[in-house]
Amino acid sequence: MIEAATTAATSDSAAILRGRVLVLLSGAGMSLGGLFIRSIQEANEWQILFWRSLGIIAALLVFIAFRSQGRVFQAFRAAGAKSVIAGLCLATGFTCFIFSITHTTVANTLFMLSAAPFVTAVLSRVLLGEDVTRGTWAAIMGAAIGIAVMVGEGFAAGDLFGNLMALAAAVGFAGFSIALRSGRGVDMMPATCLAGLFGAIGSAAIIAATGDSYVVPVVDIGLCVTYGVVAIGGSLIVFTLGSRLVSAAELTLLSLTEVVLGPIWVWLAFSETPSGLTLLGGAILLASIVGRAATGIRRRRPPIGVV
Template sequence: MPILTSHQRGILLMIIAPTLWSIAGVLTRHLDAARGFEVTFWRSFFSAVFVAGALLWQQGASRTVATIRGGGALGVLSGMMWCVMFVCFMIALTRTTVANTLIVLSVSPLLTAFLAWLVLKQHIAPRTWLAIAAAFAGIAWMFASSLSEVGGQHLTGMLIAGAVPVAAAVNLIAIKRAGHGIDLIPAVLLGSVFSAALMLPMAWPLQASLHDIGILAVLGFFQLGLPCMLMVRAMKSLSAPEVSLLALLEVLLGPLWAWLGAGEVPARETLMGGAVVLAALVFNELAGMRKAAGRAGEMAGSS
């Protein structure tokens, strides 16, 4: 059985992570009473429980505390960025449509590539810029028919949503700058704790039924905590723009699960735009793998 390279393992993790992120919409359709701030609170709370449990199981109490402290300023910064993403995404959805929110979120790869070039002095291949542009166009196509006019409350929601791609880009650069020497998985725990603490006063009094809490526990464990941990692991072998591009699979798969699990039939534009996004992602990865294979062949030939 062939052994995956570190880059291939990173790609696999970044396929699993957005696939798990994308189940949020279909699961929240089945909530009874929990809404808005309370959903964010419980999701963040259970994410914190999951990540803390995983760290304690893997490292033990004393080493977990040491790992959290070892993150230093970058760990706190990453935790704050996770918190911004967790909170602002949900608040944006209470102010504008899902389509408007996702369109704003789709600029994340562009911001990430720019910051990687500016901060990390990383060369961004032309194929990656092309894939980013194609993916953005595909997402715009997916949701063009349901975009609301930008004004009033919708404008407020889109401005709030704008904090998410900015925080995501900053977070990816922080994780990449930390390198292999600093473990920033505890930053997911910090972000979850920060988010739950911020949301609790606005979510009070809590109204979730036991049925809701069960769904929100699944969201916290498997839609938030686990995939965020997988993303941090993937960053060890993938570039920041590459991770940001692959994360767009969440936008692509979300409507599919809503179709299969909640009977929400996607529009033709959604299917066509999704095909463009998927083609852009596949093109970028295959081109990168061919280039890497070519370099390996040249090195083998010269030796």
Template sequence: MSVPPQASVSSSSSYAQGLALVGFGGFVLSFDIPLIRLSESAFWTVLLVRGALTCLAAVLIWRIDRALFPRGQKLIAGRAGLVVTGIYSLAAASFVFSVFNTSAGNVVFILAFNPMFSAILSWRLVGERPSTPTLLAIPATLFGVLLIIGAGFETGNWMGALAALATAFLIALAITLARRSRTDMRYAAALGAFLPALIAVPFVAAEGIHSEAIGWLALNGAVIIPIALICLALGPMFVPAPIVSMAYLVETVLAPVWVWMVFAERPTDLALAGGIVVVGTLVVHSLVELGRARRSRRRSIAVASRHV
């Protein structure tokens, strides 16, 4: 049975929409770490304020969505949605811990390993076998991440580097499970901030709110994070999990630039070398995969046209 050209065009359009969504989400997310740093807040304060506002904003957006479309998306998409939300909760906590225990550059460079985790998990859990370029990219990016963790041992902030690696794995796992379920989980990542915020409540109650510029933290939690996470959580509906994960490459490139510009914080030479290996590998990988996807779509359209 032949595929109508219209179906191929529609598929290409959905793919383009997915790329635009996750690309925008990655760009917005690049302001996360700089805003946390600008707020000069304590760890528990960040966990509570950022998490609570992110969750509240997600619920508010969902309520507006339901008011406009009464049969719209559920806040939590069943048991699978609950599991994915729980995984995002762990990722939110480990991410904030990593920000406080290693440099911003180290965090985002290690988070760039996310696409490789997604490729491996998608292979094991979804049956989407990685392409040859992806299989070649995995050891190269792993080498870069090991360099960054090695830099962490030199400077004594290796725990933050390992927490960033755990965050990359958890985000990749959540994205892959969402992809496997084929369910709209646009609010899962933002709602995942609730549990860390809840855990932070007794600590903040005991020591109080500690922030020199809480407005930056409020902007981050109420606007930046919900928009970024909802865009990224929508991605698996349109494109494969490894492609969604590559949106974090945008943050990897831009976040250290913002931090370098504002705080003059330069990564160590070893961490910078590792970051260059990771980013360079992923850029080459993305270009190769994009070329393959375009050629595949052109072949599909050509075959469909011949059968009309």
């Protein structure tokens, strides 16, 4: 019995480690978003969204087909109406993210987006009636202070629109989470694929309405499609595989890889340096997230051993 328990514990530890590595890799992949957008030469926001959305659709359709053994239509039908709502929310977040990156620093955008779990907590309280603990409220207040510091700086630095777009993106991502939680059986992959579809349709309509062109330099198309396939599609697939093996609190901490690495990539490639107030506000926000997640990990009940 003891040997069996030891073997099971070792297996569980290996699975948890594998999950942590996968979530870290997912965050690292997501962190490349700012680098991709900064590398694009001529494409505007709607053109970026259009071509990137095609990459997202391609990557996720392949994964859904593989996982459902070719029954793609059935997978989307099983996801139900909640996946449509989730997809619309995520498409809004995707769109606002691009506009934020093009109007402020990558650090500003990512720090703001890291507040999405707190936005989710507040909206879940309002829309789903879920309880919000005192610790979470304290963390939300800390995050609000950090956001206020960065938004306040935006008034002076001319980055206000970019900061507001980042907050709008956080609300969109929070709406995505709430839609999934309100329908517990909703699969994230069809919903995310629908977000890519809505993004492609919406951006195509706006490009056509403004008389712009879908044609951009081949290099820009390659960057946008790769961005969609790797940094979003691939990262979400890896995240899905890893998230099943670690706790929600650990997910919050490990996912901060995106926030930490994103500004580093654009600093190394383009010498983009965030301001002191951005770093201060971001530090306050991240401290709130880390503190809340660490509390959640400490409160996890220890596993019951086999005797």
